[in-house]
Amino acid sequence: MILEVTPPFGVGPVRVGMTLDEAEAALRSVEGYREPEPTGVPTRGTADYDSGMSIGVETSGGLVEAVQVYRPYGDVEVSYQGIDLLRTPARQVIERLGALTELEEDEGGRSYTAPELLLALWRPFVEDENPAEEQGHYFQSVLVARPGYYD
Numbered sequence: 001m002i003l004e005v006t007p008p009f010g011v012g013p014v015r016v017g018m019t020l021d022e023a024e025a026a027l028r029s030v031e032g033y034r035e036p037e038p039t040g041v042p043t044r045g046t047a048d049y050d051s052g053m054s055i056g057v058e059t060s061g062g063l064v065e066a067v068q069v070y071r072p073y074g075d076v077e078v079s080y081q082g083i084d085l086l087r088t089p090a091r092q093v094i095e096r097l098g099a100l101t102e103l104e105e106d107e108g109g110r111s112y113t114a115p116e117l118l119l120a121l122w123r124p125f126v127e128d129e130n131p132a133e134e135q136g137h138y139f140q141s142v143l144v145a146r147p148g149y150y151d
Contacts, residue, residue, distance in 0.1 A: 001031045003053075003069065005080040007144045008118035011067045014057060016146045018064045020045055023057045030055070032076070051076040066145040071138065078142060080119065085142045090123060093139060097121075118145045 003012040010016050013026040027033065027047035034049060036042040045064075046056040051074030058066040069078050071086040078086045083096050094112060097103060104113045109126040113119070121139040 001075070002077045002079050003030070005069075005078060005085065005119065005142060005144055007080070007114070008147055009144070010064075011055070011069055011078070011142075011144055014055065014064070014067045016064050016067065016144065019062055020057070020059050020064070023059075023064045023067075027055055027057075032074075049076070050074065053078075064146075065149055066143055068141055068143040071140045080142075085121060086139055089137050090121075090139050093121065113150070115150065118147060118149060119143070120145070 005011050008016060013029050014023055015026070018026065023045060024047075030047070030049065032050035032053075033047055045059060046054065048054045049072065051072035053072030053074070053076050054070045056068050056070075057064045058068070069086070072078070077084045080097070081100060083093060085093055088096075094103065097112075097114060101114045101116050104115060105111070106113065110123055112121045120143040122141045122143070123139045
């Protein structure tokens, strides 16, 4: 499955500007959706999937202002302009995305923002800090936000 990132509009069927109820319905429509455990307390605006992916929304005034996708471990591609943002090594993502738009580096390379796109990528550390740990080699989340989110 390919989940398209379309900044600043959203990710897949989850769109910036939706109500929380609409966003939750959209989250349930994504392939591989897992119902929350009956013993757990569901968190509004979040969903988990069979691939290990999770998606959450941030709201303000009852409307979605940002959508964040956390890295799947299955065969789900989270893609922007043909770039698999979460399964392609971070160095390649930076190079390819940087050829399309300006990128701002933050947190010593752990975070990158494309301000014109309202798209941000994050990983917990850079691969140089712990070369054996996979999390440093790949971005672990991508966020798409509404205009003005970073102001």
